[in-house]
Amino acid sequence: MSSTHCFTEFSKQSPKGILVIYGNLLYKLLKGTWFLLFLFIKDFSKITEETLGYIYLGIAVVLLLFLFRAFLLYKNFQFKIAEGHFVLKQGIFKKTDTSVSLDRIQNINFKQNIIQQLIQVYEVSIETAGSVKTEIAIKALSYERAQELKSQILLTSPSFEDDSEMLEEKPLLKISVLELLKVSLTENHFKSLLLFLAILIGLYQQVKDLIKSLGKTADFDSYFGEGAAVIYGSLVLITIFLLLLIVIGVLGSFVRVFLFHFNLTVFVKDQAFEINQGLTTKKSILLKKEKVQSITISTNPIKEKLGISYVVFKQAISGKVVKKKYKAIKIVGCKAAQVAKIKELLFDTEKLEAAEKHHVDGYYKTRMYFRSSIVLFLFNLILYISFEELTLFFWNILLIPVFGLLIHLSFKKTFYKFSRDLLLLGSGSLGTHYSYLPFFKVQNIEMKQNIFQEKRNIVDLVFQTAAGKIKIPCINKDKAVEIYNYTLYKVENSTAPWM
Amino acid sequence: MFKNQQIEQLPAIEELTFKGIQKAYLKVIFIHLLLFFLVAFAGLFLLIRYKLQEDVLAYESYLYLGVLSVFFFVLLILIVGFSKRxxxxxxxxxxxxxxxxxxxxxxxxxxxxxxxxxxxxxxxxxxxxxxxxxxxxxxxxxxxxxxxxxxxxxxxxxxxxxxxxxx
CATH class of the missing domain: 2.30.29.30 (Pleckstrin-homology domain (PH domain)/Phosphotyrosine-binding domain (PTB))
Known part of the structure; x- marks a missing residue:
């Protein structure tokens, strides 16, 4: 690739960047003030002509000011590569100079949100090892510039190989719209529904708070109360309501899957996966092999029939005190051959397949029965306190077998296997999950035993990794101690970097 | 097949001699607990004195006794648990x-x-x-x-x- 642009001098983003920055600023403004807008629309008729004029003028001034701010932000955002460092200058009043040594740059990712897609620029984010604050994002670069910047950084960085020819390779995985439809249909719609309800409740609270501050709580509550009473009264309405929930659940799954996984392609290069996906925000992630802490391969009965499963990579993020320290990267619609290829690239699973499968102690089932009876009890208690309607307790007839079935499945699906380097944990209830964890990635290990477990000489074993924990429940203590010692031995003798 | 050989050589966690923490720390635990319950008692006292209705006042001594028994229960657990640390x-x-x-x-x-x-x-x-x-x-x-x-x-x-x- 011939370099037409040199980054040794300070350069700015593409001028289109003003639009991107402006869009971001407006989005933030809207997020902070949407309820004012809501009020404005609600009381539109009551506002006099004169005040309306002032309000429009005010909005226009604010919009102009933000445009000016966006322009200044753009003007003051400069970067260059010099003396083995990536240097970034930014800020209007508070000037910030950031300088990152090139060999500490770990990853360069491209991203496109909807504005960036429309005006065809890419956001380039630079991930570094070490300090938290050195996450650098350049909001708008043309594709060529972005590629050039990437290759120039990577060329000088010893930890990277040139990857310019990578895009011509055949992708490991490419998901068409049809396949994505299949994936959406077979998602856990119940989960989608819960997510939707959570968003709805959040919104409801926000609106309620707003109305409360205006002193109209009573109206609002009675409005919802009446609605609830009507629904409660009629069987037809309940059926419609349930059907509606199902439709929302299914739709939710479609939205979720298409939003995150649209146009999913996975390329394999020497030591990394390149994953591209997303509808409104396109993401391109370079996932390096050694940063993967563990992977989980999941499927459910229907997906299994169609021969697809999804893979979640759990990746450690550099930086010490970030709140959420790891990110999980999910890819969907993998066929068996692709799953096998991914496993093969990351770990040596051959010996693992032949290893003996160990199931967990029967106490695990007892414990789940115990815990779910507490949940059921609380559920009934709440029902009893909030409604004095005895028919509601018929829900138990439905719930108890469902709980029983889930526990039975969960017990049957929980197992573990291990080879010299790798631990495999099976879990799941309706779905089936297989988690793979190389022993040397473990950060610390814990063994837990309550008094009931003590009688049966069993323990829970918890592996803590840089990307969440993995737990083997209720296994024989002697076995657990063996694994405990072996894990420590592997960790303490490994010289390979865990990240 | 590998593990029989390997495990034998492994340093074993169950054979490790564990060391207890300093006895004086029991005093620290006691003081922490005492401070906590003093605040709890003060809160209860103020609550009874100024907030509660007449009919609850009849049970005043039971309330104090309840909190006191929780105090001793927690203390007992902490003392027994202390030797396990x-x-x-x-x-x-x-x-x-x-x-x-x-x-x-x-x-x-x-x-x-x-x-x-x-x-x-x-x-x-x-x-x-x-x-x-x-x-x-x-x-x-x-x-x-x-x-x-x-x-x-x-x-x-x-x-x-x-x-x-x-x-």
Whole structure:
């Protein structure tokens, strides 16, 4: 690739960047003030002509000011590569100079949100090892510039190989719209529904708070109360309501899957996966092999029939005190051959397949029965306190077998296997999950035993990794101690970097 | 087939001799608990005095008795649990165990430690005690903290671990 642009001098983003920055600023403004807008629309008729004029003028001034701010932000955002460092200058009043040594740059990712897609620029984010604050994002670069910047950084960085020819390779995985439809249909719609309800409740609270501050709580509550009473009264309405929930659940799954996984392609290069996906925000992630802490391969009965499963990579993020320290990267619609290829690239699973499968102690089932009876009890208690309607307790007839079935499945699906380097944990209830964890990635290990477990000489074993924990429940203590010692031995003798 | 050979050579956690924490720390626990319950009692007193209705006042003594019995119950658990708090240091890792009803043992290999911290809290300082915490890249709530060891020892352990990490 011939370099037409040199980054040794300070350069700015593409001028289109003003639009991107402006869009971001407006989005933030809207997020902070949407309820004012809501009020404005609600009381539109009551506002006099004169005040309306002032309000429009005010909005226009604010919009102009933000445009000016966006322009200044753009003007003051400069970067260059010099003396083995990536240097970034930014800020209007508070000037910030950031300088990152090139060999500490770990990853360069491209991203496109909807504005960036429309005006065809890419956001380039630079991930570094070490300090938290050195996450650098350049909001708008043309594709060529972005590629050039990437290759120039990577060329000088010893930890990277040139990857310019990578895009011509055949992708490991490419998901068409049809396949994505299949994936959406077979998602856990119940989960989608819960997510939707959570968003709805959040919104409801926000609106309620707003109305409360205006002193109209009573109206609002009675409005919802009446609605609830009507629904409660009629069987037809309940059926419609349930059907509606199902439709929302299914739709939710479609939205979720298409939003995150649209146009999913996975390329394999020497030591990394390149994953591209997303509808409104396109993401391109370079996932390096050694940063993967563990992977989980999941499927459910229907997906299994169609021969697809999804893979979640759990990746450690550099930086010490970030709140959420790891990110999980999910890819969907993998066929068996692709799953096998991914496993093969990351770990040596051959010996693992032949290893003996160990199931967990029967106490695990007892414990789940115990815990779910507490949940059921609380559920009934709440029902009893909030409604004095005895028919509601018929829900138990439905719930108890469902709980029983889930526990039975969960017990049957929980197992573990291990080879010299790798631990495999099976879990799941309706779905089936297989988690793979190389022993040397473990950060610390814990063994837990309550008094009931003590009688049966069993323990829970918890592996803590840089990307969440993995737990083997209720296994024989002697076995657990063996694994405990072996894990420590592997960790303490490994010289390979865990990240 | 590999593991029979390998396991035999492995250093075994169950054969490790664990060391109890300093006896003086029991006093620290007692003082902490006392302070907590004094506040609770004061709160209860004020509540009874100014807020509660007449009919509840009849049960005043029961309320105090209730809180008092909770105090003794917690104290008992802490005293019994105290003797279970033990730690051990090896060449390449540090372990801590505790718990009566839920026994726990955690081991952190030095090679995964990101940093070590020695804390002296106000009450502990009176007895020249300190706590040592190690942090890994895992979830910090599940890393290891040993409370109630001598300050000099805590500093020694910290020094030892730092040396091991840098090697």
């Amino acid at each position: 033990k730690y051990a240091l090896r060449e390449k890792d540090i372990s801590y165990k505790s718990g009566i009803f839920l026994k726990k043992i955690t081991t952190v290999p030095f090679s995964r430690i990101q940093h070590v911290e020695v804390d002296e809290r106000p009450v502990s300082r009176i007895f020249k005690l300190a706590s040592i915490s190690v942090f890994t890249a895992g979830d910090s709530s599940d890393d290891l903290e040993i409370k109630g060891i001598k300050k000099t020892e805590a500093l020694q352990i910290k020094e030892f671990i730092s040396q091991q990490i840098n090697e």
